[in-house]
Amino acid sequence: AQKITQTQPGMFVQEKEAVTLDCTYDTSDQSYGLFWYKQPSSGEMIFLIYQGSYDEQNATEGRYSLNFQKARKSANLVISASQLGDSAMYFCAMIDTNAGKSTFGDGTTLTVKP
Amino acid sequence: DAGVIQSPRHEVTEMGQEVTLRCKPISGHNSLFWYRQTMMRGLELLIYFNNNVPIDDSGMPEDRFSAKMPNASFSTLKIQPSEPRDSAVYFCASSFGLLQEQYFGPGTRLTVT
Numbered sequence: 215a216q217k218i219t220q221t222q223p224g225m226f227v228q229e230k231e232a233v234t235l236d237c238t239y240d241t242s243d244q245s246y247g248l249f250w251y252k253q254p255s256s257g258e259m260i261f262l263i264y265q266g267s268y269d270e271q272n273a274t275e276g277r278y279s280l281n282f283q284k285a286r287k288s289a290n291l292v293i294s295a296s297q298l299g300d301s302a303m304y305f306c307a308m309i310d311t312n313a314g315k316s317t318f319g320d321g322t323t324l325t326v327k328p
Numbered sequence: 329d330a331g332v333i334q335s336p337r338h339e340v341t342e343m344g345q346e347v348t349l350r351c352k353p354i355s356g357h358n359s360l361f362w363y364r365q366t367m368m369r370g371l372e373l374l375i376y377f378n379n380n381v382p383i384d385d386s387g388m389p390e391d392r393f394s395a396k397m398p399n400a401s402f403s404t405l406k407i408q409p410s411e412p413r414d415s416a417v418y419f420c421a422s423s424f425g426l427l428q429e430q431y432f433g434p435g436t437r438l439t440v441t
Contacts, residue, residue: 258432258435259421261430266427305371313384314359314427315373315376316373316376320370321371
């Protein structure tokens with residue numbers, strides 16, 4: 215069975231600084247996908263970034279990058295140059311490429327301080 | 329291009345009533361997912377479809393829950409009869425293939441009194 219662990223219930227970061235949100239996963243599959251989503255207080259779920267298990271390079275999307283360490287089963291999200299609008303809940307998720315079943319972590323609440 | 333559309337956005341109903349939530353996926357997407365989000369249980373995958381066919385409904389909590397996808401542009405999640413513990417935000421998401429990023433709708437906030 216898949217499992218996603220986000221050990222940081224809450225994080226604070228100063229505006230313009232970088233922050234890393236941790237995510238570890240557990241799976242017996244060799245082929246899988248990892249995602250990060252942002253959920254602001256308004257409630258919508260916003261896709262941020264995707265990493266496939268066979269991708270050799272870390273995924274990047276603007277200020278977001280995914281620090282993928284396959285051997286350690288970690289997929290940390292790095293947000294560079296934090297902005298006040300980055301304050302939100304962030305979810306790490308995995309998808310099982312065999313059956314297509316997705317599993318989400320419990321989320322990390324990020325607060326950006328001015 | 330329109331994103332995933334869900335209706336209604338808010339639903340308040342009394343215990344025992346039937347509730348139907350609706351979802352229109354992004355045009356061209358062939359995978360559709362229904363999730364439930366609560367403070368206690370987080371985000372749970374209820375059921376997902378690929379090419380209109382249900383693939384895995386093991387997340388559906390009880391027989392009171394059912395979901396259909398009669399065509400590529402429409403899906404429903406039905407709760408009959410509803411109970412107060414069904415109160416949650418229900419999200420629909422779609423993707424171009426099961427393994428691709430999912431795009432979420434705005435959610436339906438369901439309150440069962």
